[in-house]
Amino acid sequence: xxxxxxxxxxxxxxxxxxxxxxxxxxxxxxxxxxxxxxxxxxxxxxxxxxxxxxxxxxxxxxxxxxxxxxxxxxxxxxxxxxxxxxxxxxxxxxxxxxxxxxxxxxxxxxxxxxxxxxxxxxxxxxxxxxxxxxxxxxxxxxxxxxxxxxxxxxxxxxxxxxxxxxxxxxxxxxxxxxxxxxxxxxxxxxxxxxxxxxxxxxxxxxxxxxxxxxxxxxxxxxxxxxxxxxxxxxxxxxxxxxxxxxxxxxxxxxxxxxxxxxxxxxxxxxxxxxxxxxxxxxxxxxxxxxxxxxxxxxxxxxxxxxxxxxxxxxxxxxxxxxxxxxxxxxxxxxxxxxxxxxxxxxxxxxxxxxxxxxxxxxxxxxxxxxxxxxxxxxxxxxxxxxxxxxxxxxxxxxxxxxxxxxxxxxxxxxxxxxxxxxxxxxxxxxxxxxxxxxxxxxxxxxxxxxxxxxxxxxxxxxxxxxxxxxxxxxxxxxxxxxxxxxxxxxxxxxxxxxxxxxxxxxxxxxxxxxxxxxxxxxxxxxxxxxxxxxxxxxxxxxxxxxxxxxxxxxxxxxxxxxxxxxxxxxxxxxxxxxxxxxxxxxxxxxxxxxxxxxxxxxxxxxxxxxxxxxxxxxxxxxxxxxxxxxxxxxxxxxxxxxxxxxxxxxxxxxxxxxxxxxxxxxxxxxxxxxxxxxxxxxxxxxxxxxxxxxxxxxxxxxxxxxxxxxxxxxxxxxxxxxxxxxxxxxxxxxxxxxxxxxxxxxxxxxxxxxxxxxxxxxxxxxxxxxxxxxxxxxxxxxxxxxxxxxxxxxxxxxxxxxxxxxxxxxxxxxxxxxxxxxxxxxxxxxxxxxxxxxxxxxxxxxxxxxxxxxxxxxxxxxxxxxxxxxxxxxxxxxxxxxxxxxxxxxxxxxxxxxxxxxxxxxxxxxxxxxxxxxxxxxxxxx
Ligand code: RAM
Numbered sequence: 001x002x003x004x005x006x007x008x009x010x011x012x013x014x015x016x017x018x019x020x021x022x023x024x025x026x027x028x029x030x031x032x033x034x035x036x037x038x039x040x041x042x043x044x045x046x047x048x049x050x051x052x053x054x055x056x057x058x059x060x061x062x063x064x065x066x067x068x069x070x071x072x073x074x075x076x077x078x079x080x081x082x083x084x085x086x087x088x089x090x091x092x093x094x095x096x097x098x099x100x101x102x103x104x105x106x107x108x109x110x111x112x113x114x115x116x117x118x119x120x121x122x123x124x125x126x127x128x129x130x131x132x133x134x135x136x137x138x139x140x141x142x143x144x145x146x147x148x149x150x151x152x153x154x155x156x157x158x159x160x161x162x163x164x165x166x167x168x169x170x171x172x173x174x175x176x177x178x179x180x181x182x183x184x185x186x187x188x189x190x191x192x193x194x195x196x197x198x199x200x201x202x203x204x205x206x207x208x209x210x211x212x213x214x215x216x217x218x219x220x221x222x223x224x225x226x227x228x229x230x231x232x233x234x235x236x237x238x239x240x241x242x243x244x245x246x247x248x249x250x251x252x253x254x255x256x257x258x259x260x261x262x263x264x265x266x267x268x269x270x271x272x273x274x275x276x277x278x279x280x281x282x283x284x285x286x287x288x289x290x291x292x293x294x295x296x297x298x299x300x301x302x303x304x305x306x307x308x309x310x311x312x313x314x315x316x317x318x319x320x321x322x323x324x325x326x327x328x329x330x331x332x333x334x335x336x337x338x339x340x341x342x343x344x345x346x347x348x349x350x351x352x353x354x355x356x357x358x359x360x361x362x363x364x365x366x367x368x369x370x371x372x373x374x375x376x377x378x379x380x381x382x383x384x385x386x387x388x389x390x391x392x393x394x395x396x397x398x399x400x401x402x403x404x405x406x407x408x409x410x411x412x413x414x415x416x417x418x419x420x421x422x423x424x425x426x427x428x429x430x431x432x433x434x435x436x437x438x439x440x441x442x443x444x445x446x447x448x449x450x451x452x453x454x455x456x457x458x459x460x461x462x463x464x465x466x467x468x469x470x471x472x473x474x475x476x477x478x479x480x481x482x483x484x485x486x487x488x489x490x491x492x493x494x495x496x497x498x499x500x501x502x503x504x505x506x507x508x509x510x511x512x513x514x515x516x517x518x519x520x521x522x523x524x525x526x527x528x529x530x531x532x533x534x535x536x537x538x539x540x541x542x543x544x545x546x547x548x549x550x551x552x553x554x555x556x557x558x559x560x561x562x563x564x565x566x567x568x569x570x571x572x573x574x575x576x577x578x579x580x581x582x583x584x585x586x587x588x589x590x591x592x593x594x595x596x597x598x599x600x601x602x603x604x605x606x607x608x609x610x611x612x613x614x615x616x617x618x619x620x621x622x623x624x625x626x627x628x629x630x631x632x633x634x635x636x637x638x639x640x641x642x643x644x645x646x647x648x649x650x651x652x653x654x655x656x657x658x659x660x661x662x663x664x665x666x667x668x669x670x671x672x673x674x675x676x677x678x679x680x681x682x683x684x685x686x687x688x689x690x691x692x693x694x695x696x697x698x699x700x701x702x703x704x705x706x707x708x709x710x711x712x713x714x715x716x717x718x719x720x721x722x723x724x725x726x727x728x729x730x731x732x733x734x735x736x737x738x739x740x741x742x743x744x745x746x747x748x749x750x751x752x753x754x755x756x757x758x759x760x761x762x763x764x765x766x767x768x769x770x771x772x773x774x775x776x777x778x779x780x781x782x783x784x785x786x787x788x789x790x791x792x793x794x795x796x797x798x799x800x801x802x803x804x805x806x807x808x809x810x811x812x813x814x815x816x817x818x819x820x821x822x823x824x825x826x827x828x829x830x831x832x833x834x835x836x837x838x839x840x841x842x843x844x845x846x847x848x849x850x851x852x853x854x855x856x857x858x859x860x861x862x863x864x865x866x867x868x869x870x871x872x873x874x875x876x877x878x879x880x881x882x883x884x885x886x887x888x889x890x891x892x893x894x895x896x897x898x899x900x901x902x903x904x905x906x907x908x909x910x911x912x913x914x915x916x917x918x919x920x921x922x923x924x925x926x
Contacts, residue, residue, distance in 0.1 A: 027061050027120050029127035030054040030096070032851075035134045037345070037529035037584070044137035044188070044224020046342035048106040051586060053097035054116050054129060055851050056872040062126075063900075063917050064873045067092045067119040072103055076113045080128050085112060090119070096873055097824060097849040098584045108143045109186070109271075111135040137224045137342030138188050138269070144340055147331040148192065148265035149284035150242060153292060161303055161412050164250035165261045167193075168292035169243040169299055169433060171316060172266060173323055175235065176282050180274040182231045187238075188271070190222040190340065193264025194245030194433060199230035199238055201318035207347040208462050209433065212496035213246040213509075215555045218540035221343035222267075231272060238282060239317035240266050243299045243433035246555075251301045251507065253557045265332060267340070289326035299433035302505050303414035304393075307429060309422035344536065345529035346465035348496055350377070354459035359452055361403055366444035367452040368405060374398075374439040374777040374800055376492040376502040377462035380430045382455065384447040385421035391429075391445045393417040395438035397503060397799040398774070400790045405442050409797045413505040435462055437492060437503025437800050439776065463491040464530055470523040472812045474842035475858075478760075479811070481771050486805035487524050489778040490517070493802050494527065497534055497554070501780065501798035509534065509554040512567035512616060513803045516740045518574045520808035522581045523846060531578055532587055538571055539594045547604045548597030552616075563601055565615045565638070565645040566737045571598045572649040576656060583824020583849055588656050595653050599669070602646040609679035611642040618698040619803075621735035622765035622782045625694055632796070634735045636698040640684045641737065644702040647676035651706070677708040685709065688716025697724045698738030704748075705741040718749050730757045731765055740806035747814060747833075756835040759807065767807060778805040816844030817855040817866075821877065824849045830868050831879035832857045843867075850874045859926065866922040874917055881910045883924025888913075891921050 032055040034040055036047050052070055056062050069090050071083035078084055086103020096118070106112065112135070115128045138144060153167035160166040187204060189197055194209040204225050211221045242264050246252055254261050270282040295312045299305040315321045334340065354375060360368040374397055385391055394416050400406045407415070415436050419429045424447075441457050472483045493499045498517075500510040514534070521527050538554045545551075545561070550568035552558065575591035578584065605611040618641065621634030654669035680703070684691060688709065690699040700721035703709050709717055724733065734742055746755040762768045765782035773786050780801035784792050791797060813819040817832030825848035832842065832855060843856030851871035858865050864882040880888065885903055888895040888911075895913075897903060901920075905912035913922075 027124045027126040028057040028059050030056055030116050030118055030129045033114070033116065033129055033132040037532055038526055039134070039529070041133050043135040043186070043226055044222070044342050045134045046137060046139075046344040048136060048139055050101050050134065051098040051584070052101060052114065052116065053099070053849065056096060056118065058851065058872060061124075062120045062872055064121045065094050065096055065118040066121060066123060068095070068099070068116060070099060070114060070116045072101065072112050072114040074110070074112065076131050079113055079131055080115050094873060098582075098586065106136060108136055108139045137222060138340065139342065141334055141336060141340050144267065144269060144334055145281065146267050146269045146283040147285050147333055148267050149286075149288050149329050149331050150263055150265035151290045151292060151327060152330055153263040154261060156292075158298070160250065160300065161414060162250070164254060166298055166300065167244050167248055167263055169241060169294065169296040170264065170290050170292055171239070171241055171294040171313065172288050172290040172329065173237055173239040173316065173321075173326075174282065174284070174288045175237045175319055175323075177235055178231060178233055178272065178274065178280060180276050180278070181233050182228055183273045183275045185227045185231050185270065185272040187225040187227045187268065188222055189225070189266070189268040190220055191242055191245075191264060191266045192216065192220065192247045192262065193242050193266075195266055196241045196432060197238065197268070198240075198317040199227055200232065200236055201315070202230055204230065206349055208349055209245055209435070209496070210347050211343060212347060213555055214537050215540050216247055217338065219339040219341055219536070222340050223343055223347070227270070235319040237317065237319045237321070238268070238270060240268070241294070241296065241432070242266050243296065245433065246301065249300050249302070251557065267334065286329060286331050288329045289323040290329050291326045296433065299431070301434055301507065302412070303434070304417045304436070305431035305434045306418040307431070308420040309427065310420060312422065345533040348462050349465040350460045350462055351465070351491070352461045353380070354461065357454045357457055357459075359454055360399065360440070362452050365446065365448055366442055367456075368399070369441045369443070369454070369457045371439050371441065371457070371459045372776070373459070373488065374437070374492070375459050375461050375488070376437045376495065376800070377435055377460045378431050379417075379441050380428070380458040380460055381419070381443065382426055382428045383443060384425065384450040385419075385427050385445075386447050387421055387423050389421050389445050391419040391421070391427070391443060393419070394442040395436045395503075396440040396442070397438060398785050398791070399440060401787070405440065406791060409791060409795070409799070410503055411505045411795060413503065415503065430460060435495065435502070437501065461491070462495070464494045464496055466494070466526045466530055468524065469526040470812060470844060470846040472808070472816055472842075472844045474815065475840045476838060478768050478771050479839070482767055483808065483811065485771065485775055485777050486520060486802070486808045488776060489800060489802040489805050490521050490524060492777060492800050494521070494525070494530060497537070498530075501801050503800060504798060508557065510567070511538070511550065511552060511554060511570035512564065512619065512736055513801070515567070515570035515573050516736060516806045517802045518577045519581065520806055522578065523812055524808065526847070528578065528582050528584070531574055532590070535571070535575060535587070535591055539591065542571065542594055542597060548599070548601035550594070550598050550601070562614045565611070565613065565642040567616060568598050568601065569645050569649050571595055572652050576652045579659070580820060580823050583826060585659065588659055592653075592656055592660060595649065595656060599646070599650050599653055599672070602642070602649065605642075606646065609643065609646070609676045610639055610683055611646050612639070613642055615641050616736075617641050618696070618735035618737045620781050621696070621698065621738065622733060634696070634698065635694045636696045636738070637692055640680070640692070640699055641702065643676060643680045643683070644706050644708060647673050647680055647708055648706040650676060680708045681710065681713065685713065685717070688713040689720055695720070695724055696738075697721060697728070697733045697742070698735065700724065701734065701738045701741040701745050704745050721745070722751070722754070725754065725758070730754065731761055731763070732758055733765070736803045739804055740809070743807055743810035743814070747810065752814075752833050753835060755810070756838055760838050767804070775799065778802050812844040812846075815839070816842045817857065818844050818846055818853055825853060825871070826850070826874055828853055828870065828874060828876040829879070830855045830866070830876050832866065833881060834859060834864070845869070848874070862926045864924050864926055868915070868920045868922070870915055870917045870920070872917045876915050877904070878913045878915060878920070878922065879910050880913065880922060880924060882926050885911050887925050889923040
């Protein structure tokens, strides 16, 4: 072979090898596919027009997406090339989340397979993702053939606390025979009440108190379980335990509208496909049998559960049981007025177990345990007992100074469980149809001979089943304790609906509390679906009121036809927050009308733009002028608060209208906002000073944050606010409505150091005060409890209330530094503001719709270091608060602008760099 020929051969084979291997090195597939508000391969899914989301891999090859293609098919084999349901085709778009399904109409029970691929910034197409699925539940009432089934327990006329009717829990069962092996089976089930379902003796799920709480007169959520492996050829049985829960319990206060106090009923439809292809359906109907003579004698959310082991019914949930002596059930047809819809967020589950327990005191036959964390859920007790004895299990949030067990703040909630032993020996018990809010557990009635052990009690922590979404940590242990208190407070109060408190005779979906906490909640936990589900309940409730009223509480068990400013605004503020945090436009589409109607409620109450209506006002402001119940409303006049929120909600509606492309309405609501703001300033302010008798921080905070003043008077109002804070010796003076605004307003004013001082205050009223008194959750009042004086004597006094945790947003957005600049964190602002008097490091990380983002800074040896992660397909503005661009190191090298990283602003205070996705380490000298 000639030499030159040899070279040509070698070179051409190198070229062809390279081009072959470069071809081969495909762009990595997208991952983390989800449906609508973050569901992963769901079954029993609620939405036949879902949205589709995915994430791009963290890879050198991928900075961003320039186009995508999604394909959906009725079987996996058809993917990706023959999608029979929808092919989006190549769409030139950066969108990776909440892409609307636009294919064929999907039906109840339908299973859909889908895949996605994208094109990167160089126009290279990725591999297809793995196929994911979703399967729809029963979407329409017409899909249900079953009947509401149960025993008439109302006729027992058992009266409980405050003479409310109670119902004995029911044990219901139905045996059936299958002629063949099972290919697949789905159990569709719900209850008017709460249930636990078993098939052939096995628990079908670990859901806690399903179906959860909706306005039952409008909608009851249904669950779907894959029960293929629970069934067998031959004899089978379905068995249901049923209790009152929210539906028929005193928590719903017997409102006629809710059909309350009617006996609980179950609705279930077990759909089975056998191996031979034939189908069988088992329905709840008149053929079922039931008894109330089982071990759970009584159960209620507020009052606890009574379990008598002498009434256990061996094997009742298996097919080896004869129910001939059980009663016949009563049935009721489903009604067209109440929609049966698949549950649109996750159920409550047992999430963690607290085992690190201490014994506080032992007296005669009673012992107090400290779980060292105020928690929500149930105890698991393992205790030696004597036959026939009753174990009494009581709960408390804090002990009094003298170590006494304290339950006064539970008010009428008995919150006590009882266990009656059937034999001598160690019993193990956890209640099923109640939950408690507690840190301390008292047991009495155990075997007197036994010496109490710490292993007798564990705490099973329960909350809606969402995952952690963000983290925050710093170099200051009290700030970290505050973060812990905030996040415990959130989990503890997200029990199917967002509640004000989890322990006393309330536990209701208070809208004002929810309104102030939603951004902090969404940062820390993946609560997107949790909120949108509750917003549906809110819309349904508002529809009962033709003047647009949104009640204080959702579901509305008070039904007092009143709306409060700052509370009903949850229907505007929460959708707007969710949109900004997730980028999901459907939350605006779904709730825009509700928001407009709430604004029209203000209009119906207003004269010359000043609404005259009910308000809880700046709830629980410290040091109110008036004492007692009136004092709870603080000193900022309700008329001012009504007008401020009227303007703010109108303003947010105009912003929503802009996003939704409703230009005319954007103008109308913007004009309304301006007019109300004008009236606000003219009525309540004079030259930047609040004209009321008593100056309050909140009057200024609302005026400034909601942008209700002219620019020149706003500056004066800012000065007044500083004056007020100075008068309070740098303490906050705000209640539920003012507190979340304080950090934002001071931040906008550049008063960062002052905000740090307020946040790190140790004395009342302050965030650290409760920590100094031993708080492990957020409290309802700034002074709910003190070591010196014990409980605040006012009856409304919970130690687990999340509203004041709203400062969490400032902690992660400004102390650590991650905030969203474009909906869904498409663009992030990394702008930490260190204050070395208090901290030398802080960091936060967040699972954004695009992937992980994080910001972590520390100051060491006069050097400021900032580590940043920017998710693929996003960009960030990084604000560096120290040094100058000349001494900035990026990933170890002196800063040099590239296409990925540019200087966009620089002044004496700080400089700003824009970066594309990636990981960066910045370093400057102080
Ligand atoms: C109480 C609770 C709740 C609050 C209402 C106004 O019941 O403190 O958090 O929103 O009052």
